[in-house]
Amino acid sequence: MLYPTETCQNRAPELLLKKTLVVLPSSILATYLLGIILPWPITLLHAVWLQGLIAALASYYLLHMPIWWAAIHLLFFPALLSASLILNLPAYWYLAGFITLLLIFGRIHRTRVPLFLSSQEAVDALAGLLPQDHQFKLIDLGSGCGGLACKLAQMLPHGSYHGIETALLPCWISKLRALLSRQDCQFEWESIWQHDLSGYDVVYAYLSPVPMPRLWEKARREMRPGSLFISNTFTVPSIEPDRCIRLDDFSSAVLYIWRMA
Incomplete structure (x- = not known):
């Protein structure tokens, strides 16, 4: 809605x-x-x-x-x-647990971005915002295990989907998921700050409050006029969104939507 x-x-x-x-x-x-x-x-x-x-x-x-x-x-x-x-438990189990957490969450002490998974309601709402009859390119910044991009690729196969993830294990899960689904999805283990956003029609992010001001400045510099910048749950301080969609999911999240000028 x-x-x-x-x-x-x-x-x-x-x-x-x-x-x-x-x-x-x-x-x-x-x-x-x-x-x-x-x-x-x-x-x-x-x-x-x-x-x-x-x-x-x-x-x-x-x-x-x-x-x-x-x-x-x-x-x-x-x-x-x-x-x-x-x-x-023997001591090496704690080391194994630490390594596992590091693989899952990456350098969270630096990025300040935990692993959030987009709900099916977010996928459905986003699908309604995307072009229904012509090609487009979408990137998911902090793509986690690749669920959002792969689900959208099944719903709207005429789109091209890209994911950026800094945590190693979710990134490789995404790559395997894309390979098995045989959809036009590509995932990279990379920092979002090193990736150029100018080639995308839609930029989606589900991160945390910490990187939003810096990400907004990056989007303003790089995104084309008319393209959409969409953030799940976390808004940009002092920047009013053009539209928003409240989701009926477990956290009553909101999609904040900006059309770049």
């Missing part, structure tokens, strides 16, 4: 992400400082529950996050410690 610009701002997922990025390091730092200040020794078990309690209280009372987020903050590190003690 299309909404006027002034009624389509849904920043709940964006705000939750920002608040989570504040709560976790702050609660860990507070726990460390308390461990130094308090006159009695704190065991590892005490520390993880203290961190969880601080994170839960801060998220609920200070940042006004939902109660279920407070529960997640309370139990996250205690659950990790419990799993470690109960399963009694």
Whole structure:
């Protein structure tokens, strides 16, 4: 459903992400400082529950996050410690887990972009915005496992689809998916900042609040007049979209749409 610009701002997922990025390091730092200040020794078990309690209280009372987020903050590190003690895993399992996370999420500490997967509702809404009777080129910045591009290629085979992903494992999953589907989909393991956007009719992104101002400036420099810049969930600060579509998916996301001048 299309909404006027002034009624389509849904920043709940964006705000939750920002608040989570504040709560976790702050609660860990507070726990460390308390461990130094308090006159009695704190065991590892005490520390993880203290961190969880601080994170839960801060998220609920200070940042006004939902109660279920407070529960997640309370139990996250205690659950990790419990799993470690109960399963009694050898040390190399933790290394394997770290490498697996690195392959899945890439350099998230630098990009500040987690792995988001576009919903089927987003795919359907995007398909309705694309040309129905002539060729076009679409690029998905942060294409994840390639689901959006491959699904669109099946729905609108006259389009050409390109994906850019910085995480290695999702990129290779995308390549395999494109190979098996035999659609016009190409995926590259590359930084979005190194890829030229001038050759595309539609640029789609589902990233995070952090890169949006810089990405908007890149789009303004490189995209052709009349082409579409579409962002799932995360808007560009101080830049009103031309249109937006509220999605009836699990996160009530919004597609923000700009037609480049």
